[in-house]
Amino acid sequence: MSETTRHSYDVVVIGAGGAGLRAAIEAREQGKKTAVISKSLFGKAHTVMAEGGAAASLGNVNSSDDWQTHFRDTIRGGKFMNNPRMAELHAQESPQRILELEYWGALFDRTSEGRISQRNFGGHEYPRLAHVGDRTGLEMIRTLQQRVVQLQQADAAEYGHPEAMLRVFAETTITELLLEGEPGQEGSCIAGAFGYVRETGDLLVFEAPAVVLATGGIGRSFKVTSNSWEYTGDGHALALRAGATLLNMEFVQFHPTGMVWPPSVKGILVTESVRGDGGVLRNSEGRRFMFDYVPDVFRDHYAQTEDEADGWYADPANNRRPPELLPRDEVARAINNEVKQGRGSPHGGVFLDVSTRLPAEEIMRRLPSMHHQFKELADVDITAGPMEVGPTCHYVMGGVEVDPDTGASTVPGLFASGEVAGGMHGSNRLGGNSLSDLLVFGRRCGLGAASYLDGLGDERPATDAEVIDRLSREAAAPFERESGENPYQLQQEIQQTMNDLVGIIRRGNEIEQALESLEKLRERIAGVRAEGDTIYNPGWHLSLDLRNMLLVSEAVAKAALEREESRGGHTRDDFPQMSAEWRRVNLVVSLREGGIRLNRRPLDPLRPDLMELFDREELGKYLTEEELPPAERSDG
Numbered sequence: 001m002s003e004t005t006r007h008s009y010d011v012v013v014i015g016a017g018g019a020g021l022r023a024a025i026e027a028r029e030q031g032k033k034t035a036v037i038s039k040s041l042f043g044k045a046h047t048v049m050a051e052g053g054a055a056a057s058l059g060n061v062n063s064s065d066d067w068q069t070h071f072r073d074t075i076r077g078g079k080f081m082n083n084p085r086m087a088e089l090h091a092q093e094s095p096q097r098i099l100e101l102e103y104w105g106a107l108f109d110r111t112s113e114g115r116i117s118q119r120n121f122g123g124h125e126y127p128r129l130a131h132v133g134d135r136t137g138l139e140m141i142r143t144l145q146q147r148v149v150q151l152q153q154a155d156a157a158e159y160g161h162p163e164a165m166l167r168v169f170a171e172t173t174i175t176e177l178l179l180e181g182e183p184g185q186e187g188s189c190i191a192g193a194f195g196y197v198r199e200t201g202d203l204l205v206f207e208a209p210a211v212v213l214a215t216g217g218i219g220r221s222f223k224v225t226s227n228s229w230e231y232t233g234d235g236h237a238l239a240l241r242a243g244a245t246l247l248n249m250e251f252v253q254f255h256p257t258g259m260v261w262p263p264s265v266k267g268i269l270v271t272e273s274v275r276g277d278g279g280v281l282r283n284s285e286g287r288r289f290m291f292d293y294v295p296d297v298f299r300d301h302y303a304q305t306e307d308e309a310d311g312w313y314a315d316p317a318n319n320r321r322p323p324e325l326l327p328r329d330e331v332a333r334a335i336n337n338e339v340k341q342g343r344g345s346p347h348g349g350v351f352l353d354v355s356t357r358l359p360a361e362e363i364m365r366r367l368p369s370m371h372h373q374f375k376e377l378a379d380v381d382i383t384a385g386p387m388e389v390g391p392t393c394h395y396v397m398g399g400v401e402v403d404p405d406t407g408a409s410t411v412p413g414l415f416a417s418g419e420v421a422g423g424m425h426g427s428n429r430l431g432g433n434s435l436s437d438l439l440v441f442g443r444r445c446g447l448g449a450a451s452y453l454d455g456l457g458d459e460r461p462a463t464d465a466e467v468i469d470r471l472s473r474e475a476a477a478p479f480e481r482e483s484g485e486n487p488y489q490l491q492q493e494i495q496q497t498m499n500d501l502v503g504i505i506r507r508g509n510e511i512e513q514a515l516e517s518l519e520k521l522r523e524r525i526a527g528v529r530a531e532g533d534t535i536y537n538p539g540w541h542l543s544l545d546l547r548n549m550l551l552v553s554e555a556v557a558k559a560a561l562e563r564e565e566s567r568g569g570h571t572r573d574d575f576p577q578m579s580a581e582w583r584r585v586n587l588v589v590s591l592r593e594g595g596i597r598l599n600r601r602p603l604d605p606l607r608p609d610l611m612e613l614f615d616r617e618e619l620g621k622y623l624t625e626e627e628l629p630p631a632e633r634s635d636g
């Protein structure tokens with residue numbers, strides 16, 4: 001293999017989606033020399049694919065909205081398993097972050113008074129999603145990239161080179177974090193990152209005392225997913241191998257509406273905006289079935305009849321919300337059940353119809369990408385007829401355990417934000433809360449990394465040269481095996497295992513079966529073989545990604561087996577109820593002596609002032625008797 005090139009930075013940000021770019025901007029603004037690394041092309045990340053919008057209680061469409069209501073909705077959506085401090089910071093700071101984005105040039109859709117328009121989404125009490133048609137992520141990434149360029153132009157004027165203080169390394173994959181010391185050992189800390197350039201296969205060492213993980217999700221471990229090729233759980237796996245901990249990996253969000261037909265596009269997302277803008281779900285009998293699936297905990301907040309649900313769009317003050325806008329976990333399970341009961345659409349989904357609800361020109365205005373997607377990929381005109389949709393693996397709520405205020409992980413020098421970080425969304429994320437999460441915690445991570453560096457003074461941690469040699473040999477190993485397995489076959493087997501046995505509805509014996517299959521796959525992956533050479537070779541790239549997919553899949557399966565209750569993105573057929581005792585338990589994943597370990601750690605309690613945002617009756621549905629505030633006594 002080629003020589004290894006070395007680079008030296010203060011902060012290395014792995015990931016150039018919303019979280020990574022926001023963190024990098026902040027680190028640079030704090031005066032730190034910063035690198036941003038992205039596995040895909042610059043600008044290609046899940047953030048750019050986000051359609052519906054970013055949730056922030058600006059109160060532009062309904063002035064009753066405020067951060068407390070946003071906080072309450074987020075905690076309800078997460079079924080009271082969110083890290084309360086993260087949910088609080090997110091609700092408080094999202095409006096500022098959206099306005100900052102506008103200040104940097106983002107052109108959001110407008111209300112008739114010229115303010116940033118906001119749309120309805122599942123689980124949000126008020127219209128809250130700042131959006132740009134159904135292409136919000138594109139505008140967000142465009143704006144953040146523009147801000148990067150602006151900073152680079154200022155650096156060009158000051159230092160004579162645009163990349164003097166902020167440089168993007170696109171199509172570069174990080175395969176390992178570098179440490180001073182051994183993972184998990186007292187005193188070990190981050191010293192940088194190791195990776196390769198996808199186009200050439202050239203190896204790179206980044207020396208840096210602070211690394212921010214912003215690598216997004218893990219969806220490629222499942223067969224049917226809205227996630228694209230690069231989401232092999234790299235950040236989660238890098239963190240584990242560096243000695244950091246992950247939280248609650250069992251919570252995986254299956255979005256209720258992915259395309260189901262044709263097979264080549266199965267899993268591609270159908271935005272929740274379709275339902276937010278009036279779309280309804282029907283089964284093969286024409287029944288609007290979501291009315292049959294409103295759980296007790298939400299019964300008071302959702303309409304009981306079609307008339308009331310329809311009335312809500314025009315008069316939300318006097319009607320309750322349609323059940324199509326329940327949180328995603330509820331809608332996904334309902335669709336799954338309708339199909340299982342034989343009331344599905346011809347291709348194994350249900351019908352989502354907006355054509356009978358909005359005039360064609362309005363659909364074209366509000367949902368142009370959806371119209372284009374169905375016309376191009378399925379030859380369906382959504383202005384004239386229904387779409388066929390079904391659940392698709394979409395988002396992971398579990399992730400790196402971080403300090404809410406700074407994004408610091410349990411390894412000094414390692415930070416995480418965005419989808420790769422855990423805690424914020426509890427057991428289920430509300431739509432729109434990811435884009436705002438990226439901005440709020442991306443910025444906080446940039447600040448956290450900068451202040452960590454300030455605390456280090458002139459010290460620079462370093463990695464042993466032998467470690468670099470070993471990583472170089474490991475990268476080359478798939479070429480050196482005379483025989484070995486095809487990486488695509490192994491990937492397909494991981495995906496099938498996770499889809500079939502650790503999917504939307506889980507059973508203990510099936511998860512055990514999955515763990516046995518993954519164990520066998522571990523040996524096979526250790527002998528994976530790549531053909532050809534290092535010049536743009538996706539088979540080789542995948543052969544290096546596989547161990548991340550496997551590790552993350554094991555973490556999800558082990559945590560799913562351990563949690564004996566059903567909550568949010570974790571449904572156990574054999575433990576169908578939510579348990580107030582289990583709610584108090586964070587499952588903490590670590591890697592010890594080569595294997596995944598699970599520990600139970602108490603969830604941070606809700607502060608009394610935040611608890612007051614809920615009435616006691618609602619709290620009683622989630623909390624143990626011991627956690628509940630004292631009942632008010634009446635004098636009479």
Ligand code: FAD
Nearest residue numbers: 015016017019039047050052053174216418419432434435
């Ligand atoms: P991403 O935007 O996913 O970026 C990850 C970055 O990490 C990429 O640059 C990738 O190349 C890089 N990377 C990964 N591994 C490595 C590695 N080993 N080395 C180097 N780089 C690496 N959320 C909302 O709030 N509202 C929405 O409307 C919405 N719509 C969505 C629609 C779709 C189709 C999808 C898939 C998701 C949607 N989401 C939405 C979720 C949201 O987009 C994501 O959760 C969010 O964008 C994640 O942002 P991120 O910055 O954490 O990571």
